[in-house]
Amino acid sequence: MNYSVVIYIISVIIAAFFIMAFSKEANYGFIATLKEATGLHSHNFCWFFLVTKGIMRHNVNEKVQILGEGALVFVRPEDAHYYVWDEV
Missing domain, CATH: 1.20.5 (Single alpha-helices involved in coiled-coils or other helix-helix interfaces)
Incomplete structure (x- = not known):
């Protein structure tokens, strides 16, 4: 980079x-566990999230992102996304 x-x-x-x-x-807000996350959704505003611990799977616009600790993600208002709660 x-x-x-x-x-x-x-x-x-x-x-x-x-x-x-x-x-x-x-x-x-703060999501302590992905068990609290919602299904496929979008926002009418920009959204940032930071992975503070572990590894997660984030699906955005039908593409999968594997994200680890320290990943900072920017989600645009037109992006449809959701989090997957499983072991990556």
Whole structure:
């Protein structure tokens, strides 16, 4: 990964933090286990999530992503996605 990509990713994270911290419309949550996750769905807003522990399977727009600890994912409003609760 080159430095310009890293700087862009960091900039997006910082911007998202400030939007969430200072906007009355910002929302955040914490899913402790994928057993709490929902089925196929989409949002009418941008969505970030961070994998803090373990490995998970995330299906987005009919493509599978295997994500591990430290993965930061950006989901667009038009993306249909869901999480799979199983051992990867």
